[in-house]
Amino acid sequence: MRIGTAKENYIADEALFDTNVQRGWMIALIAALIALPFLSGQYAIYLVCLVLINIVSTTGLNILTGFTGLVSLGQAAFMGVGAYIVAIMEIHLGTPFLLNLIVAGFGAALVGIIVGLPSLRVKGLYLAIATIAASVILHFVFANWTSVTGGVSGLSMPPASFFGSELIQPDQVYWMIMPITVIMLFGAANLFRTRIGRAFIAIRDRDISAEVLGIRLLRYKLMSFAISSFYAGVAGGLWAYFFRVITPESFPLLMSIFFLAAIIVGGMGSILGGILGAVFMTMVPEVLKMMVGVLSPIWPDAVAVMSPVRIIVFGALIIFFLIFEPEGLAEIWRKIRRFFHLWPFKT
Amino acid sequence: MQTTEVSNLKAPPSPQAAERDILSVEGLSLSFGGVKALQHVSFNVKEGSVTSVIGPNGAGKTSLFNSISGFYTPNEGNVNFLGKNVNKVAPPDRAEMGMARTFQNIALFKGMTVLDNIKLGRHAHLKTNLLEALCYFGPARRTEEALRKEVEERIIDFLEIDHIRNSSVASLSYGLQKRVELARALAMQPKILLLDEPVAGMNREETEDMARFILDVKEEWGVTVLMVEHDMGLVMDISDHVVCINFGQVITEGLPHDVQAHPDVISAYLGSGDVATLRKKFKAGR
Amino acid sequence: MDWLFFSEIGLAGIGTGGLYAVAGLAFVLIYKATRVVNMAMGELLMAGAYIFIGFSAGLALPVWISIPLTILATGLLGGVIERTIIRPMLGENAISIFMVTIGLGSVLVGLVEIFWGADPHRLVDFIPSDPIFIGEAYLSPKVGYGFAVAAVIIGLFLVVFRTWRGGVALRATAGDQAAAYSMGINVPKVFSLVWVIAAMIAAIGGILVGSIGGVSPSMGVYGLSVLVVVIIGGLDSLLGALIAGIFVGLIETYAGAYLGGEYKMLATFSLLVLILVVRPYGLFGTHEIERL
Numbered sequence: 001m002r003i004g005t006a007k008e009n010y011i012a013d014e015a016l017f018d019t020n021v022q023r024g025w026m027i028a029l030i031a032a033l034i035a036l037p038f039l040s041g042q043y044a045i046y047l048v049c050l051v052l053i054n055i056v057s058t059t060g061l062n063i064l065t066g067f068t069g070l071v072s073l074g075q076a077a078f079m080g081v082g083a084y085i086v087a088i089m090e091i092h093l094g095t096p097f098l099l100n101l102i103v104a105g106f107g108a109a110l111v112g113i114i115v116g117l118p119s120l121r122v123k124g125l126y127l128a129i130a131t132i133a134a135s136v137i138l139h140f141v142f143a144n145w146t147s148v149t150g151g152v153s154g155l156s157m158p159p160a161s162f163f164g165s166e167l168i169q170p171d172q173v174y175w176m177i178m179p180i181t182v183i184m185l186f187g188a189a190n191l192f193r194t195r196i197g198r199a200f201i202a203i204r205d206r207d208i209s210a211e212v213l214g215i216r217l218l219r220y221k222l223m224s225f226a227i228s229s230f231y232a233g234v235a236g237g238l239w240a241y242f243f244r245v246i247t248p249e250s251f252p253l254l255m256s257i258f259f260l261a262a263i264i265v266g267g268m269g270s271i272l273g274g275i276l277g278a279v280f281m282t283m284v285p286e287v288l289k290m291m292v293g294v295l296s297p298i299w300p301d302a303v304a305v306m307s308p309v310r311i312i313v314f315g316a317l318i319i320f321f322l323i324f325e326p327e328g329l330a331e332i333w334r335k336i337r338r339f340f341h342l343w344p345f346k347t
Numbered sequence: 348m349q350t351t352e353v354s355n356l357k358a359p360p361s362p363q364a365a366e367r368d369i370l371s372v373e374g375l376s377l378s379f380g381g382v383k384a385l386q387h388v389s390f391n392v393k394e395g396s397v398t399s400v401i402g403p404n405g406a407g408k409t410s411l412f413n414s415i416s417g418f419y420t421p422n423e424g425n426v427n428f429l430g431k432n433v434n435k436v437a438p439p440d441r442a443e444m445g446m447a448r449t450f451q452n453i454a455l456f457k458g459m460t461v462l463d464n465i466k467l468g469r470h471a472h473l474k475t476n477l478l479e480a481l482c483y484f485g486p487a488r489r490t491e492e493a494l495r496k497e498v499e500e501r502i503i504d505f506l507e508i509d510h511i512r513n514s515s516v517a518s519l520s521y522g523l524q525k526r527v528e529l530a531r532a533l534a535m536q537p538k539i540l541l542l543d544e545p546v547a548g549m550n551r552e553e554t555e556d557m558a559r560f561i562l563d564v565k566e567e568w569g570v571t572v573l574m575v576e577h578d579m580g581l582v583m584d585i586s587d588h589v590v591c592i593n594f595g596q597v598i599t600e601g602l603p604h605d606v607q608a609h610p611d612v613i614s615a616y617l618g619s620g621d622v623a624t625l626r627k628k629f630k631a632g633r
Numbered sequence: 634m635d636w637l638f639f640s641e642i643g644l645a646g647i648g649t650g651g652l653y654a655v656a657g658l659a660f661v662l663i664y665k666a667t668r669v670v671n672m673a674m675g676e677l678l679m680a681g682a683y684i685f686i687g688f689s690a691g692l693a694l695p696v697w698i699s700i701p702l703t704i705l706a707t708g709l710l711g712g713v714i715e716r717t718i719i720r721p722m723l724g725e726n727a728i729s730i731f732m733v734t735i736g737l738g739s740v741l742v743g744l745v746e747i748f749w750g751a752d753p754h755r756l757v758d759f760i761p762s763d764p765i766f767i768g769e770a771y772l773s774p775k776v777g778y779g780f781a782v783a784a785v786i787i788g789l790f791l792v793v794f795r796t797w798r799g800g801v802a803l804r805a806t807a808g809d810q811a812a813a814y815s816m817g818i819n820v821p822k823v824f825s826l827v828w829v830i831a832a833m834i835a836a837i838g839g840i841l842v843g844s845i846g847g848v849s850p851s852m853g854v855y856g857l858s859v860l861v862v863v864i865i866g867g868l869d870s871l872l873g874a875l876i877a878g879i880f881v882g883l884i885e886t887y888a889g890a891y892l893g894g895e896y897k898m899l900a901t902f903s904l905l906v907l908i909l910v911v912r913p914y915g916l917f918g919t920h921e922i923e924r925l
Contacts, residue, residue: 010495011488071728118906122913125670125731129864130909132857133902140899190483194491195466195473197480202456202467209454212416213535214442214471223477257735264732269458308746315739322733323721 016189033178037171046170051282052181053238058262058278059188059271060231065260066268067192068224069204071124074115074131076255077138078229081108082236083246084142084149087157090240097160097167097176101237108233109226111138116225120218123207135253142248154247157240167241177238184231189271191227200224201269261318267330276329284317285310368427369394369539369571370415375424377407377414377595384410385595387424392539396587397565397572401579401606403615407595408575409451412543415573416448417441429538443471445538449528449545451575455516461527462512465498468534502530506560522553529560533568540564542574546581554578558585583607591615641770642890643883648776650882651783652842656855657862657874658787659834665807665869666827669719670731673738675856677832681707681839682756682848683745689757696759704836711832715825723824742850753849760844779841786837787875794871803827807869857898858885861905867918877916 007013017023037045061075082104089100115134119127142149149155159166160176167173191197199220202210211217240246258281266277288310295302321328370392377385384407392398400408413419415426417438426433433441447468455464473494479487503509506526511519516527525545532540545561546554558581564570576582582589582603589606591598593615599606606612656678663671671677684706688699718737722730765777794800805813806823814820839848842855862881866873881901888900908915 010492010499014488014491014495069728071731118909118913122909124727125868126864126909126913128728128731129860130906132860133905133909136857136898136902137906140895144895187481190487191480193483194475194480194487195470196475196477198459198463198467199470201459201463202470205456205458206454208418209450211418211438212442212448212454213467213531214439216437216439227477257739260732260735305747307751308743310743311746312740312743315736315741315743318736318739319718319733322725322729322736323718326725326729 014193016193030182033182037174042170045174047282047286049170049174049177049242051279052177053235053242054259054262054278054282055275056181056184056238057232057235058259058266059185059274060228060235061259062263062266062268062271062274063188063191063200063231064224064228066263066270066274067197067204068200068221069207070116070119070221070224071128071260072115072131072225072228073128073253073256073260074112074134074138075228075232075259076251076253077135078108078112078232079236079239079255080138080142080246080248080251081111081229082233083240083250084155084236085233086237086240087155087246088148090157090160091155094158097162097241101180101234104237105230105233108236109230112225112229112232113222115229116222119221119225131256132253135256139248139251139253142251149248152248154245154250156245159244160241170242173242176241180234180238184234185271185275188231188274192271196220196223204269258314261314263328265317265321265328267328270328270330272333273328273330276333280329281314281317284313288313367394368392369429370573371425371427372411372415373425373427375411375414375421375426377410377419377421383595385414385421388592388595388597389424390590390597390600392571392573393588394571395565395569397561397574397585398588398590399582399586399603400573400575400590400592401577401582401612402592402598406593406615408592409543410595411592412448412541412575416446416541439471442535445536446541447532447535447537447539448541449525449532449543451543451547453521453524453528455524455528455531457515457517460513460515461508461519461530462495462498462503464516464527465502465530465534466494468531469494469498469536472536498534502533505533505563506530522549522556525549525553525557526560529557529564533564533570537570539571539573542572542576544575544577546576546578554581557581561585579607637769638890640768641772642886644767644770644772645776646883646886647879648772648780648882649886650879651780652838652845652878653859653862653882654875654878655783655786655834655838655841656859657866657878658790658871659831659838660859660863661866661869661871661874662834663827663831664863665871666803667719667824668727668730669734670727670868671831672731672734672856672860673741673853674835674859675853676738676741677707677711677835678839678842678855679745679848679850679852680710680741681832681836682843682852683749683754683839684710684836685840685843686749686754686756686848696757699757700840703840704833707836707839708829708833711828711830711835712825714832715828719828720821720824738853738856742853746850749850751850753847754843755847756840756843758844773845775845779845782837782841786834790834791871799823799826858901861901864905864915865908867915869919870915870917873915873917 065071085104085107086100089095118130143152159168199215262277262281267273292302292306368391373389375385375388414421475487475490546557586603589603590600591612598611599609660674685703688694688702760775760778762774765772802818862877866877885897885901888896
């Protein structure tokens with residue numbers, strides 16, 4: 001147990017951030033998020049938006065895979081459902097973006113529940129494969145239900161509007177993406193302080209004995225699917241507002257693998273892990289791009305090698321973390337924290 | 348809400364209730380393919396008692412437990428709990444009715460702390476819905492606070508596990524894990540507690556602690572206990588009623604010492620032979 | 634209905650199915666012995682096909698030398714994969730290992746792109762090109778000969794699996810790892826061996842598939858169809874892989890011919906969903922009893 005953290009009541013001991021230092025960091029982080037658009041250029045904000053969208057979707061997948069133990073390779077497809085719903089509502093109805101996003105979330109959640117239905121009968125790998133099937137089938141729907149989805153050429157949609165002003169540039173859309181991400185992260189963290197979150201973890205760790213404790217497996221597995229795909233749907237909706245062009249190829253199976261990689265690298269079953277993983281995995285290609293920029297004067301082929309190297313690094317990270325640090329970046333973070341907690345004295 | 352929970356747990360068994368059967372098993376038969384695990388097993392568990400099921404390895408004790416808690420659907424016969432036939436009731440619903448159990452090979456959640464494991468026991472009795480959970484502030488927080496208070500003050504204190512409340516269960520010794528499992532079962536506010544080999548693999552001191560806890564559960568908490576156990580010493584010391592089964596059938600049942608002295612029980616444990624010598628061996632071993 | 638067309642499509646479907654069966658065989662072999670669901674099966678096929686290009690076009694070796702060299706090299710690759718990536722994961726939960734193989738697939742794709750670029754390649758033509766007629770129905774020679782080779786490989790494998798001592802060790806390991814270990818079977822060695830053999834089979838599959846349709850780094854998609862095959866057949870059933878391979882090949886080809894190319898995946902994956910709902914452990918798979 002950490003020293004200097006004596007509590008006087010149970011509420012304090014159950015708090016999300018239990019030390020003043022943690023609360024201070026949290027406030028600093030939120031302040032930084034608010035100050036960001038005033039301090040940095042469009043490209044940096046563009047990247048931050050992308051990271052935030054990925055955080056929402058990764059956190060959703062973490063709830064399902066990291067906390068409930070149900071592996072899904074359908075997260076990108078669920079995002080697609082959300083993105084199409086937002087685009088269609090924006091194009092045909094012009095309803096407020098918040099409503100569109102919520103509908104996108106519920107739409108994706110509904111699809112998630114349907115995909116999750118086999119989860120009582122099949123588990124583990126079979127379920128993962130069922131979610132691959134779901135993404136193939138959803139991709140088919142996106143590409144071939146032309147009257148609604150625009151077929152292979154997809155949909156272009158108008159920007160979101162907020163009290164009459166249109167959100168076009170990254171620093172404008174940012175004000176939609178950032179608060180929603182923060183709220184959804186708090187929601188996810190809160191979930192695991194209550195019986196619902198505990199039930200998810202129980203299902204992950206030993207799903208048969210969870211039943212003896214009165215946890216209804218099907219209900220909670222479906223709930224996990226629903227929450228996870230709700231997050232994906234909202235993330236997809238944000239994605240749609242951010243890029244404003246949606247095609248069936250926008251949400252490939254590889255993207256689902258990306259989210260899976262993000263929770264592996266970040267740390268399964270840890271909200272912080274999902275955040276770290278999404279940041280890390282989104283930034284890796286950017287770092288590689290920068291390295292190519294540095295290298296290309298000396299080594300002209302660098303640009304050509306960039307794409308395959310990215311793919312290799314992506315796979316190698318998955319392998320590396322699974323073998324050497326299965327608890328991911330979150331665990332590395334905890335180790336660093338432990339180290340500095342009593343620094344310079346050894347614990 | 349808190350007051351009702353506490354009073355439920357604290358209620359001492361009333362004298363009349365002691366005569367009532369809280370659980371009755373009638374003609375239970377179960378087979379896996381050609382193997383007959385249970386054949387027409389019948390017995391009753393009186394409210395407020397400690398009833399033990401004994402029998403050699405492979406006699407069908409765990410199958411019996413799994414049928415009572417609803418994992419196996421018996422081919423024939425009934426399980427009645429609180430005067431109601433529960434044959435068609437799924438395990439989670441039996442839990443909600445007040446049936447708690449522990450497992451022979453510990454079924455704790457390895458990824459959670461001791462505290463969270465125990466809190467999980469209350470799952471069926473909490474009402475927090477998804478929206479409240481996501482917001483946390485408000486009803487969810489009040490529920491969690493009340494739960495934490497009760498777990499701390501009634502269960503963790505009682506079982507003397509306050510020093511490990513924030514440890515991960517994977518890091519605990521076998522004896523402590525068994526104790527945490529009991530804590531979790533108690534958090535379920537059970538009316539009956541099914542213990543599957545509560546002291547298997549424990550040393551003498553841990554066994555004695557566990558015996559004390561089981562008796563306290565019966566006397567202070569007013570919870571009926573049904574256990575499967577091999578440790579004859581423990582069974583003889585704390586049981587009010589003993590049922591001996593072998594080859595899936597009830598051989599005999601009754602008071603501990605009557606059962607212990609029963610020739611069929613002795614031969615079930617020690618093989619056939621001259622009953623008098625076997626009896627001597629059997630007693631010497633204890 | 635044009636029965637000639639129908640039967641020609643059927644033949645082509647069986648031909649395609651034969652190749653699925655080969656890939657499915659390699660998949661089931663790994664699963665049966667090591668309980669690893671190898672999501673990189675398509676990529677392993679791809680690696681085999683590219684290694685063949687390396688020998689036959691890159692080094693300009695004759696086909697009949699390139700083929701055995703490819704098989705050996707891919708086998709070696711399989712062994713290396715087992716030792717470096719799969720072995721450290723022994724004892725981890727099935728889902729972690731499953732994800733390791735996803736990472737592996739990604740690495741293989743990247744490596745292939747570095748050496749050969751992202752564009753599709755054609756393999757050196759070595760399959761006879763005179764048309765085959767079965768009755769009146771025409772069968773593409775590549776598919777026909779591909780099927781014949783596939784059938785021979787499968788037959789050979791089954792004979793070896795049943796009779797050779799190593800095959801017996803393998804089956805023992807598949808049955809119960811701990812028991813096999815205690816009977817003196819060198820389980821880690823069996824694991825390596827299984828990956829080597831499976832990679833060799835994958836190499837043959839890759840060469841055949843590549844000769845028919847060319848190769849590209851996106852060949853991993855082929856692995857998805859193989860996945861459908863083994864799930865339908867049952868993950869741990871060799872016979873299931875063979876039958877389901879043919880079955881999926883037929884379904885896919887008919888869907889492609891009568892409904893259009895975009896329906897191929899839809900058809901096979903809908904079938905997959907149906908199987909998962911009706912018979913989750915596949916047509917011939919073993920239903921594992923859950924222990925408390």
